Amino acid sequence: MRSFPRSAYKEVSGDGYLKRIVLEAEDIGLKGTLLQEVHFTAGEKVAFHFHRSTREVFYCLKGKGPFVINGLPMVMNEGDCLVCEPGDVHGNPVINEDFTILVLKVGFKEDDTVWLDG
Numbered sequence: 001m002r003s004f005p006r007s008a009y010k011e012v013s014g015d016g017y018l019k020r021i022v023l024e025a026e027d028i029g030l031k032g033t034l035l036q037e038v039h040f041t042a043g044e045k046v047a048f049h050f051h052r053s054t055r056e057v058f059y060c061l062k063g064k065g066p067f068v069i070n071g072l073p074m075v076m077n078e079g080d081c082l083v084c085e086p087g088d089v090h091g092n093p094v095i096n097e098d099f100t101i102l103v104l105k106v107g108f109k110e111d112d113t114v115w116l117d118g
Contacts, residue, residue: 002027009037016044016095025108034105040065040095048091048116055106056084063099067092076101089116 004027009020023035040046048068058065058076065076069090076082076099084090086107 014046016040016046016092022102032105032107032109034108036103036105037061037100038103039100040092040098042095042097044092044095046092046095048089048093049113050087050089050116051084051112052109052114053086054108054112055086057104057106058082058084059102059104061100061102063097065092065099065101066094066096091116 004023006020009022012019012021018039018041020037020039021034022037023033025031025033028035058067058081060076060078060080062078064078067074067076067082067090069082069084070088074082
């Protein structure tokens with residue numbers, strides 16, 4: 001058994017979000033995996049992007065998360081889960097309220113993200 005207290009998570013700020021690195025590959029014991037808690041702030045946006053090889057599993061922890069994935073607008077409610085496959089273009093052009101998701105990255109590689117707009 002291993003414990004990972006929230007107070008020890010690494011924080012990374014991005015445009016429109018704050019990531020907390022919950023578990024890295026060496027913590028999970030599986031190369032190419034990463035678990036993050038991501039908090040999005042009302043009034044911000046996240047530019048459209050995709051990942052070349054990373055699959056992302058999103059689980060909504062709190063609030064309502066508006067996404068556009070491959071041109072399809074959708075809203076994640078608390079408890080909803082979705083999977084973004086490699087190549088799926090996704091972003092958050094309008095964030096009306098704060099929300100938080102858990103993101104499991106599978107097949108994760110550094111510099112795998114392709115940003116499409118700013």
